[in-house]
Amino acid sequence: MTEYLDPRSGATYPLDAPRWCGDDGAPLMLTPMPGIGRDAIARDRRSIWRYAAALPFAPESPITLGEGCTPLVPARIGGGSALLKCEWFMPSGSFKDRGASVMLSLLRAQGIDHVLEDSSGNGGAAIATYAAAGGMRAKILVPDSTSAAKTVQSCAAGAGIQLTPGSRQACADEALRQGRAREDGIFYASHNWHPFFLQGTKTLAYELWEDLGFRAPDNVIVPCGAGSNVLGCGIGFLELLRAGEITRLPRIFAAQPAHCAPIARAFLGLDPVPARPTIAEGTAIAEPLRTAECLGVFAESEGGAVMLEEAEIAAAALSLARSGFYVEPTCAQAAAAFEKLLAAGTIREGETTVIVLTGTGLKATPRFAEMLGVAL
Numbered sequence: 001m002t003e004y005l006d007p008r009s010g011a012t013y014p015l016d017a018p019r020w021c022g023d024d025g026a027p028l029m030l031t032p033m034p035g036i037g038r039d040a041i042a043r044d045r046r047s048i049w050r051y052a053a054a055l056p057f058a059p060e061s062p063i064t065l066g067e068g069c070t071p072l073v074p075a076r077i078g079g080g081s082a083l084l085k086c087e088w089f090m091p092s093g094s095f096k097d098r099g100a101s102v103m104l105s106l107l108r109a110q111g112i113d114h115v116l117e118d119s120s121g122n123g124g125a126a127i128a129t130y131a132a133a134g135g136m137r138a139k140i141l142v143p144d145s146t147s148a149a150k151t152v153q154s155c156a157a158g159a160g161i162q163l164t165p166g167s168r169q170a171c172a173d174e175a176l177r178q179g180r181a182r183e184d185g186i187f188y189a190s191h192n193w194h195p196f197f198l199q200g201t202k203t204l205a206y207e208l209w210e211d212l213g214f215r216a217p218d219n220v221i222v223p224c225g226a227g228s229n230v231l232g233c234g235i236g237f238l239e240l241l242r243a244g245e246i247t248r249l250p251r252i253f254a255a256q257p258a259h260c261a262p263i264a265r266a267f268l269g270l271d272p273v274p275a276r277p278t279i280a281e282g283t284a285i286a287e288p289l290r291t292a293e294c295l296g297v298f299a300e301s302e303g304g305a306v307m308l309e310e311a312e313i314a315a316a317a318l319s320l321a322r323s324g325f326y327v328e329p330t331c332a333q334a335a336a337a338f339e340k341l342l343a344a345g346t347i348r349e350g351e352t353t354v355i356v357l358t359g360t361g362l363k364a365t366p367r368f369a370e371m372l373g374v375a376l
Contacts, residue, residue, distance in 0.1 A: 002056040035239030048203040059109035063134035065091040078339030088360035092129040094122035100130040102200030115189035118175035120146040123191040128159035205236025218351035224254035225283035227294040234297035252303040255337035264305035282330030306337040326361035
């Protein structure tokens with residue numbers, strides 16, 4: 001039986017009661033699950049819910065807007081061939097719809113109808129969107145310095161926005177306080193904390209496996225902030241390995257901006273340094289909760305992490321746009337990382353490499369205007 005798991009202490013908790021952390025406040029995962037084979041795919045569903053049999057339990061009425069089933073497009077990137085997984089083809093414009101759909105569906109089935117999130121970007125937009133679709137109330141905490149342009153999407157979906165004084169970390173701390181207090185009966189459904197969110201991001205692994213004719217790619221490169229795609233791919237491909245559907249794991253690589261790269265620095269054995277502003281703002285997570293688990297995925301898959309300078313990220317974003325892929329600089333990092341890995345010989349031409357592009361460039365138009373010298 002699947003349970004909540006504290007991977008640090010080994011403590012487990014039953015799934016029948018909603019929780020987002022352990023009794024001592026530690027972040028949780030779920031105990032390993034066996035995975036599914038191709039015969040368990042619900043082929044009549046064109047969404048991530050075609051893999052519902054791989055989830056810890058199946059709600060009677062999932063909250064779905066057709067998320068998933070995103071294009072996988074061949075492209076030439078920096079002199080090499082890769083497959084671009086276009087994850088911005090989602091209802092709210094980013095890959096976080098995978099996690100939001102599953103997390104809120106499972107929480108609603110557990111009786112939760114009012115959720116709290118802290119995010120000024122794609123996470124908040126996804127939670128607001130799927131809460132609205134599921135008839136749930138949502139409250140999004142954002143730093144008081146956040147541009148209104150970043151919260152309009154959540155407001156339009158009906159979420160309540162609370163501006164929090166101070167830094168992004170201060171905002172996260174206030175969300176933790178409110179989550180522990182359960183003010184007004186609200187439940188802390190954080191995309192960074194709740195393990196159900198990772199059950200949504202793991203569907204990326206199942207989808208790539210199906211996209212590629214039921215085989216694993218050689219390499220998967222993802223942009224990384226808190227690591228939800230690193231962990232989701234790690235969980236999903238391990239399940240496929242347990243189910244006997246693949247014979248090896250793909251190497252999983254994370255791309256982070258050098259200005260804020262705590263996970264990459266830990267992998268590379270570098271000392272921590274203070275975070276600095278970056279154009280890859282969607283991955284600017286200074287204190288990720290699951291660094292140890294991400295490092296475990298790199299070790300098990302024989303992958304790793306790459307740090308990118310601001311100029312490399314900007315160049316990749318503009319190069320992708322001029323090839324027809326208008327994506328956030330945040331996810332353009334994955335393409336820049338591919339170029340570096342290819343040049344270093346870590347990845348070789350002829351291998352099947354998937355570059356995961358996570359968010360639409362429409363959300364970063366001011367950044368592109370800056371890079372292009374265009375006045376808005």
